[in-house]
Amino acid sequence: MTSRAAFAELKHKPGRLAAVVLAIVIGSLFAVATTVFSSTAGRAIEVAVAEDLQNADIVVKGYPDGATGIEDTKAEIASVDGVLGVDPIISSYVTLEGSSSLTGINARGIFSDPELAYAELESGQWPTANNEVAIPQSVADDAGVKIGDTISFENPDGDVVPYTVSGISEESSVAALTGATIWLTPEAMNEDIAWVDSFVVRADDPEATSQALQQAMGSDWEVLTGAEARAQLVDQISDGTIAITVLLGSFAAIALVVAAIVIGNTFVILLAQRRRQIALQRLVGATSRQMRRQILVEATVIGVGGTAIGAILGIFAGWVGAEVFGAAAGGLALDPVTIAIACAATIAATLLGAYIPIRSACRVAPIEALRPAESQVGGAKLPVWRICVAGVLLVGGLAIMALGAFSTQVAIATLGGLVSVCGLLFGAQLLVVPVGKLLRPLGRIGGTPGTIAARDVTRHAARATNTVVAIIVGVGLISMIQVAAEITRATALESARDSDLREEIEAVVDIMTNVATGLLAVTAIIAIVGIANTLALSVIERKRESGLMRALGVQRGQLRSMISIEAFLLALIGGVIGVVLGLGYGAVAAYSVLGDRDITYSIPWGMLGGLLALAIVGGLLASVLPAIRAGKVTPVEALAAA
Secondary structure (H helix, E strand, O other): HHHHHHHHHHHHHHHHHHHHHHHHHHEEEEEHHHHHHHHHHHHHHHHHHHHOOOOEEEEEEOOOOOOHHHHHHHHHHHOOOOOEEEEEEEEEEEEEEOOHHHEEEEEOOOOOOOOOOOOOOOEHHHHHHHHOOEEEHHHHHHOOOOOOOOOEOOOOOOEEEEEEEEEEEOOOOHHHOOEEEEEOOOOOOOOOEEEEEEEEEEEHHHHHHHHHHHHHOHHHHHHHEEHHHHHHHHOOOOOHHHHHHHHHHHHHHHHHHHHHHHHHHHHHHHHEEEEEEHHHHHHHHOHHHHHHHHHHHHHHHHHHHHHHHHHHHHHHHHHHHHHHHHOOOOOOOOOEEEEEHHHHHHHHHHHHHHHHHHHHHOOOOOHOOOOOOOOOOOOOOOHHHHHHHHHHHHHHHHHHHHHHHHHHOHHOOOOOOOHHHHHHHOOHHHHHHHHHHHHHHHHHHHHHHHHHHHHHHHOOOHHHHHHHHHHHHHHHHHHHHHHHHHHHHHHHHHHHHHHHHHHHHHHHHHHHHHHHHHHHHHHHHHHHHHHHHHHHHHHEEEEEEEHHHHHHOOOOOHHEEEEHHHHHHHHHHHHHHHHHHHHHHHHHHHHHHOOOOOOOOOOOOHHHHHHHHHHHHHHHHHHHHHHHHOOOOOHHHHOOOO
16 A cells, blocks of 8 residues: 555656656766776776786796896797797886976887787888887877887987887777887887886697796796786786775765755655645554655655666766776776665665655644645754754864874874764754855845845755755865865975976876866766755745735746845855865865975965856756746746645
8 A cells, every 4th residue: 555655646746756866866877887987997907907918828927136138038938848939028118309207108119929919000010120119199199200200209217219100000998098108129128228027928738838937937937827917917906996996986975975965855845845645644544654654665766766767877977987088998897786886875875865854744743734834844943952963073073183184194084074074064054044144135136036035045944954065065075175186286396396297296186186076076966956956846835925926016037036046045155165164174184195294275266266156057057947937837826726
């Protein structure tokens, strides 16, 4: 019976739940996309680290002190029975003349055995003389050269050496991860500026030949089959791929927390609108437990459906992201376990966000529930216990964060920051209401509709707080990243005198900042969806109020203005609080990393101002459809609404 009633409700009024489904889809999409991206990127990294060994049947590693020269060692390996071909992997690192170290290029000695070689030529020929080089098209484009032209590279000793371009090699499938590779003759790879990583060997029977090689070469050398050597390299970088997964997973967790906040706020309003329906069901015999179970079934169905849609889109988005970043060389990698965890986390976030509003709504007695829904929305004051809990979390968290910052223990500072943020969010209404009152005069710019909208923001304090909390989290995190990055960049540049080093610092900090900001932008998008949800549902909730205002002469345009101004103020309140918190937490984060050295506290005011402007624009965009809907309300319709 409970399930039947739940499905009947979903079928009868699916439109009301569209906003919740959208938040779930976005959260699920991001969570699944991060797992697919990290799995696919991890496989690409595995391909990249083992690229030189991809055609090797056997790998001879070590090159101990006192070993003979490259050619002598190559001959020694080739003399062992079962060896069909052998080549050394000779590596170095060069830069284009006049460029910085950031444009570093891998240099490799060409293989003499075509079956061990893995690079292909697009045109021209492989170098045959020590003053010739084969380069990929990307390097040719950067240098503005073609086959037959001269190109100069700076080697690790700082010497600039000219070469004639003999051929254009194919771009490596992992070039986005490892950088471009040029090819020289082994003789041109001077032992003072190059090194031998290992020798790759071709053999018909890798197992038997590897044992024979180990006996011939002695214990100072390590002889592995090609499969063993590739697996060893993959194991060595497994910690790095795990770190990528954990990092991306943390951003996905943040997005799901924000989604849970938005979902919870949406359910508060949805259930307020269903109070009469719930009351009628209670009056005809339904218990509060049955009602709670029915609405939880609805939430579960919504969560599973939205998660499934988001998961499908997330797989596609993760693959596209890997392709864009050049991290798909190993093909699409789907890990069923991590995808299942991401989906389960999204469903859990949905149920967690919906549970408290559901429990609260189902506890109301039937007679009380028959009161108008408007009387139930507000919450001007927080209970004393909640203020006390928020205060303890905030003060305790700040103390832990200060301890971590002054001892430069980033993990401790992060823990303290998380605890203090929980305190801030738990008592967020104590911040939102004062800031809302401070910014309320801005509503007067919109005349009477603006004044009414500004009043509604602070009159419905709980609803306003639940809406802007998601914005506070999104804007606050992005602000924190930007502030911490700017302080770190300014401090590092102050101590760096070399121009190349300064450029490298700039580039590294920019890349890290942009990636983190891009990932956190998802939380801001979910927050904007939250504003749209609140406004759309409040239009339904305030239908009678709108009808009365229309009957008293308020025009459609003025009603639309009210909704837009309310969205503007909500976004501004959340944005201002988020930026202020981001300033403080960003400065502490930078101090935790940099320690007590001479820190340059440079604040990216322009970036923060732009972020605040984007939050406002997002809020206004979120108000478009609710404002249009509010403008369509007629006095007769609204006053007749139950």
